[in-house]
Amino acid sequence: MRYLDRMQPLALLALRATLGAIMIKHGSDKVFHGALGPFVQHIGSLGLPSWLGYLSAATEFLGGILIIAGLLTRCVSFAMMIDMSVAIWKIHWKRGLFGPGGFELPLALLTIAFALLLFGAGPIAIDTIRSGGGRSSGSKPKKA
Numbered sequence: 751m752r753y754l755d756r757m758q759p760l761a762l763l764a765l766r767a768t769l770g771a772i773m774i775k776h777g778s779d780k781v782f783h784g785a786l787g788p789f790v791q792h793i794g795s796l797g798l799p800s801w802l803g804y805l806s807a808a809t810e811f812l813g814g815i816l817i818i819a820g821l822l823t824r825c826v827s828f829a830m831m832i833d834m835s836v837a838i839w840k841i842h843w844k845r846g847l848f849g850p851g852g853f854e855l856p857l858a859l860l861t862i863a864f865a866l867l868l869f870g871a872g873p874i875a876i877d878t879i880r881s882g883g884g885r886s887s888g889s890k891p892k893k894a
Contacts, residue, residue: 762872763820769862770818772855773830777811796840809833817866820875827867834860 780789790803810833813826834856842853871877 759872759874762866762869763874765862765866766817766820766823766871766875769830769859769866770814770816772859773810773814773817775814777807777809777814780807781811798836798840802836806833806836820871820877821880823871823875823877824867827863830863831860831867834863 780786786803786807789807790800793803793806794800809826809829813830816822816826817830837856838853838860842851842856845851845853847857848854
């Protein structure tokens with residue numbers, strides 16, 4: 751099963767792509783489809799500062815883009831964990847884990863963000879290229 755270890759970069763890419771795509775969709779619904787104002791008001795009605803609605807929408811939309819690219823992955827993952835924790839606590843908890851409006855999806859997203867926080871973006875990411883972790887065409891791979 752050692753050969754599966756070589757597939758871990760693809761697993762991290764799949765986690766980033768999944769989390770990023772879902773977050774971009776949720777964020778773009780707020781940012782581009784006229785829902786930002788009502789969302790900000792809704793955040794205020796939950797007893798939180800209204801400006802956190804802007805931060806949440808930006809975390810979802812811009813953070814989703816950054817996660818897919820593998821840029822600032824750990825920082826964005828932490829922000830997404832906070833975003834999903836607040837969503838579970840303030841909106842979804844009272845509806846239970848499963849069923850309409852339950853916290854099943856936010857919990858799954860929080861868990862993916864947690865894994866990315868711990869493992870990082872992986873080698874198929876801008877973070878790795880920027881830190882010099884990517885191999886140049888002339889270098890040989892290290893043996894395990």
